[in-house]
Amino acid sequence: MTEPSVRRKLPECDRCLFYAHDPHLVCTNHPSGVSSDACLGFQCDPMAEPEVLWEPERASYYNGELIMTPEQRWSCLGKLAILDLHPMFTGRCPQCEAGIACEKAGVHWDCGHCGWKDDSV
Template sequence: MAKISLCDRCDFYSHTSFLVCALHPYGPKWGVCSDFVSADLWEPDDPNNYDPAMESECGWHPIFTGKCPECRTSFSRMRLPPEQWRCKCCGWEDDL
């Protein structure tokens, strides 16, 4: 599919391997998309007062890293996050 680099950061991006977005299922033509809407990415309220230790409290989880915290096996980013995280390689499970 003709996905462009901006697709991953667009509100219309589908996050599936079956279609790019709701507006352009096969991707935008000519490498440019006039319908791009920037998704709001998280940023600290005050970047000068950002504490990296806060990130270590939850930043290890595969929903943020895309990898198993035990064996570093990659989880698919083309599917919605599962209700129960389980690594097929090492058997790690989250206990949420």
């Protein structure tokens, strides 16, 4: 027996004339959804209003699935400080301003002049 192909609801399904407005069926043409990124049977319903998906803080929808944003280790200000000071972006030591060459394929940024060590990794 063959495995059924993955089927899903498309973002435009809720604006289609054939949309079922049922949690178990997508539409009358494709009850379990379509297997591609487009539906050949789509007909825009001029009276339909798109469904608004509720989106909690620190989450977003990707391909119709709610994805939680992982906790970030750095604050927004911390990220900006890294862009302004880190040798990966400036090419200079944040303490003595000496030029720093990257060692070990972009992982270690340590200053040989003043002894500053990158502890961000």
